[in-house]
Amino acid sequence: xxxxxxxxxxxxxxxxxxxxxxxxxxxxxxxxxxxxxxxxxxxxxxxxxxxxxxxxxxxxxxxxxxxxxxxxxxxxxxxxxxxxxxxxxxxxxxxxxxxxxxxxxxxxxxxxxxxxxxxxxxxxxxxxxxxxxxxxxxxxxxxxxxxxxxxxxxxxxxxxxxxxxxxxxxxxxxxxxxxxxxxxxxxxxxxxxxxxxxxxxxxxxxxxxxxxxxxxxxxxxxxxxxxxxxxxxxxxxxxxxxxxxxxxxxxxxxxxxxxxxxxxxxxxxxxxxxxxxxxxxxxxxxxxxxxxxxxxxxxxxxxxxxxxxxxxxxxxxxxxxxxxxxxxxxxxxxxxxxxxxxxxxxxxxxxxxxxxxxxxxxxxxxxxxxxxxxxxxxxxxxxxxxxxxxxxxxxxxxxxxxxxxxxxxxxxxxxxxxxxxxxxxxxxxxxxxxxxxxxxxxxxxxxxxxxxxxxxxxxxxxxxxxxxxxxxxxxxxxxxxxxxxxxxxxxxxxxxxxxxxxxxxxxxxxxxxxxxxxxxxxxxxxxxxxxxxxxxxxxxxxxxxxxxxxxxxxxx
Numbered sequence: 001x002x003x004x005x006x007x008x009x010x011x012x013x014x015x016x017x018x019x020x021x022x023x024x025x026x027x028x029x030x031x032x033x034x035x036x037x038x039x040x041x042x043x044x045x046x047x048x049x050x051x052x053x054x055x056x057x058x059x060x061x062x063x064x065x066x067x068x069x070x071x072x073x074x075x076x077x078x079x080x081x082x083x084x085x086x087x088x089x090x091x092x093x094x095x096x097x098x099x100x101x102x103x104x105x106x107x108x109x110x111x112x113x114x115x116x117x118x119x120x121x122x123x124x125x126x127x128x129x130x131x132x133x134x135x136x137x138x139x140x141x142x143x144x145x146x147x148x149x150x151x152x153x154x155x156x157x158x159x160x161x162x163x164x165x166x167x168x169x170x171x172x173x174x175x176x177x178x179x180x181x182x183x184x185x186x187x188x189x190x191x192x193x194x195x196x197x198x199x200x201x202x203x204x205x206x207x208x209x210x211x212x213x214x215x216x217x218x219x220x221x222x223x224x225x226x227x228x229x230x231x232x233x234x235x236x237x238x239x240x241x242x243x244x245x246x247x248x249x250x251x252x253x254x255x256x257x258x259x260x261x262x263x264x265x266x267x268x269x270x271x272x273x274x275x276x277x278x279x280x281x282x283x284x285x286x287x288x289x290x291x292x293x294x295x296x297x298x299x300x301x302x303x304x305x306x307x308x309x310x311x312x313x314x315x316x317x318x319x320x321x322x323x324x325x326x327x328x329x330x331x332x333x334x335x336x337x338x339x340x341x342x343x344x345x346x347x348x349x350x351x352x353x354x355x356x357x358x359x360x361x362x363x364x365x366x367x368x369x370x371x372x373x374x375x376x377x378x379x380x381x382x383x384x385x386x387x388x389x390x391x392x393x394x395x396x397x398x399x400x401x402x403x404x405x406x407x408x409x410x411x412x413x414x415x416x417x418x419x420x421x422x423x424x425x426x427x428x429x430x431x432x433x434x435x436x437x438x439x440x441x442x443x444x445x446x447x448x449x450x451x452x453x454x455x456x457x458x459x460x461x462x463x464x465x466x467x468x469x470x471x472x473x474x475x476x477x478x479x480x481x482x483x484x485x486x487x488x489x490x491x492x493x494x495x496x497x498x499x500x501x502x503x504x505x506x507x508x509x510x511x512x513x514x515x516x517x518x519x520x521x522x523x524x525x526x527x528x529x530x531x532x533x534x535x536x537x538x539x540x541x542x543x544x545x546x547x548x549x550x551x552x553x554x555x556x
Contacts, residue, residue: 001218005238007231008252024049024068025147027098027127033143036135037100040113040128041121047271048097048127053141059083067095070144072137075111076104084117092124100129102137158186159279166287176202179287187280190269193288196262196365198223210269213242213249217409223265224362226413232262233358254281256288259297260354261361264288302326307380314429328376331389334428335396335421337375337403338435339384340443342415360384363411370406375399383439385432393423393453400449417442418449425452444554470552477549480530493550495523500547504537 027046031039054064056073065071071091078084091099099121101113113130121128131140165182168174174182180191184204192210193202198220200211213219222228222240231238232255241250256264266284268277306322309315316330323330341363360379367377367386375388388399400418407416419439421431434452442450475482481492495513499520502508506524510517528536537543 003222003240003242005240008237008239024051038130040130041118042127043125050097055137062090065094069096071096071099074102074104079111081114081116085120088120092126098127100131102131103133162280166283180204192267194265197369224410230355233355260357262358299326303378311432334387335390336431336435337386338419338439340417340439396423420451422452474549474552477545496527497550
């Protein structure tokens with residue numbers, strides 16, 4: 001299932017000049033005026049609206065046509081078959097809603113609407129009427145504007161009733177489902193509320209075909225696309241289109257925001273040309289934002305305080321208190337996964353930062369919803385921190401792969417790396433730092449998952465807040481190399497590390513680096529020159545120190 005979208009103005013009903021009908025009159029309502037019109041041809045189920053009236057007195061009129069008109073003219077102005085066919089074609093091409101011929105004040109039986117004219121109208125599906133001879137253009141225009149006034153009063157009444165329903169909802173005498181069903185009955189539109197994880201939380205009565213689309217993985221993938229998230233984050237509304245078995249489906253999608261976060265999505269099925277649609281949507285948005293248990297800012301604030309106490313101050317007791325305020329019970333036996341994501345932000349503009357905040361919010365909610373309480377996700381110091389109750393090492397690994405697969409499916413545009421704390425560590429402060437070390441290794445080695453238990457020697461250099469002597473050691477050992485330009489330094493370091501790991505074997509080093517052995521010889525000679533020591537690798541202790549120093553530098 002493929003989706004396309006069109007970004008629409010958040011004001012769906014545009015401000016217009018006084019010469020047009022703001023709400024529009026349907027062909028069906030026009031046909032109810034039998035004393036004024038005689039039907040020549042009207043297509044079945046015509047949903048076009050009349051929003052203007054144009055009187056055509058000249059044969060060269062195309063520059064006047066703006067679309068959505070009731071075009072009025074006389075048969076006398078277009079007496080021949082050829083002129084009538086040209087008239088039909090130009091009106092249909094210009095987007096005219098309906099054509100009405102006046103027979104004229106003088107009786108002339110030679111003036112008529114030709115059969116070919118009617119066939120042409122059918123070809124273009126252009127409604128064709130004939131006015132009664134006694135009816136004037138002025139009467140028709142007045143009549144249409146009177147219908148417009150009645151339509152306006154009707155829509156004001158609908159909006160008043162909608163606002164009464166919203167008041168009942170806020171007063172907790174009406175459920176959200178019942179509210180949406182009642183508004184749907186008044187407007188003919190269908191409404192769906194999705195939560196931040198794109199799950200249906202409330203709806204009016206919806207056709208099964210649309211429910212199946214909304215619940216499909218394809219729709220969730222489309223909504224989780226980077227461009228879609230950016231649009232909704234910026235407050236844009238979109239009209240989404242898809243085709244299933246030659247049937248077109250389209251619906252309107254509007255983000256419901258609280259401060260900078262998109263917390264819900266409103267989906268509307270039906271024509272958003274409804275005259276009061278802007279005010280109805282605005283009223284629903286206000287009601288949804290007013291009725292909330294606790295602000296997102298307050299929740300995120302408590303989470304941040306808890307994380308600072310736990311990971312910075314190592315104050316487990318205070319962290320538990322803050323976590324309890326958001327309904328999470330922090331246990332001593334929690335293991336920790338650190339998840340690093342690459343969002344490919346181009347700059348640090350407020351738009352990008354707002355997008356990143358919403359991505360974080362979406363991911364945290366998606367993880368917590370998907371795992372239904374078995375793990376808990378939060379955000380601290382530019383990383384996702386995920387707690388889970390440790391049952392066994394196998395369970396830890398199983399959850400990690402399930403998490404990675406879920407993230408890759410839901411957010412395919414993100415680069416995901418996971419770092420796992422030791423399955424033997426029970427102290428959360430240490431587990432956090434272990435997971436940080438593991439994810440750094442995953443990023444450096446381009447691995448999707450790295451276990452702290454697999455870091456071997458490098459477990460002993462995990463940074464618990466004091467890495468002065470580690471930096472001192474590798475800075476001294478690698479001083480001649482650290483002054484190189486970044487690209488050259490990275491190349492030399494990688495060659496030297498591989499050369500030492502392969503017992504100073506030029507060919508094996510070249511094979512692993514996919515370069516010629518002479519390239520390796522050149523780089524190693526360069527290292528000796530930088531250290532000003534031709535016998536640099538003859539000293540086994542020096543080789544060991546260099547090897548350890550390079551790895552410490554790479555995992556810093």
